[in-house]
Each structure stands twice: as C-alpha cells, then as structure tokens.
Amino acid sequence: MKRLLGVTMAASLLAACASPLPHQYACEDGQMFGAMVMSDYALIHVNDAEYELPRIRSASGAQYELEDGSVGLYTEVAPNFRT
Numbered sequence: 001m002k003r004l005l006g007v008t009m010a011a012s013l014l015a016a017c018a019s020p021l022p023h024q025y026a027c028e029d030g031q032m033f034g035a036m037v038m039s040d041y042a043l044i045h046v047n048d049a050e051y052e053l054p055r056i057r058s059a060s061g062a063q064y065e066l067e068d069g070s071v072g073l074y075t076e077v078a079p080n081f082r083t
Helices: 002-016
Strands: 023-026 032-037 041-046 049-056 062-065 072-075
Touching: 032 072, 041 062
Parallel strands: none
Antiparallel strands: 023 032, 032 041, 041 049, 049 062, 062 072
C-alpha cells in the first residue's frame, strides 16, 4: 500500500508540473534525463518512462536505486577547497 501511495503521489507531483523535472542531466553516452531529488527518494524521467528511486546507503554523495538495480542515480559533491 505504501508503494502504491508513493507512486500515486509521485505521479500527482509530475502531472502538476507542465515543465520537465527541475534538473536535467547527461549520461556519459550523451543521453539526457530529468531528475528531482528529495531527501529519501528521487524522481527520474528517462526515455518516456518515470521512476521513483528510493535512497540507499552510500559512503559518499547520495545514491538512489530501484531494488533490482536496473535504474540508479549516483550523485557526488566535489570537495570545497580554499586557498
């Protein structure tokens, strides 16, 4: 039931937005996708499909991935060096 509610809420959020998801990214192969990252999940739009990826444990940055590992988003923040 929670999963259905989450998908329904995500679909409602996406339907409310007439524009693409807030952040656009490019894969190494040049393919583009949209993402909206929340604290415990990320909404991804790629190849006319939408995914809600739960956040999983990560040693560095943030990692969001489907249970089967078929779709994932991995983010990393570069260190802030001062001179």
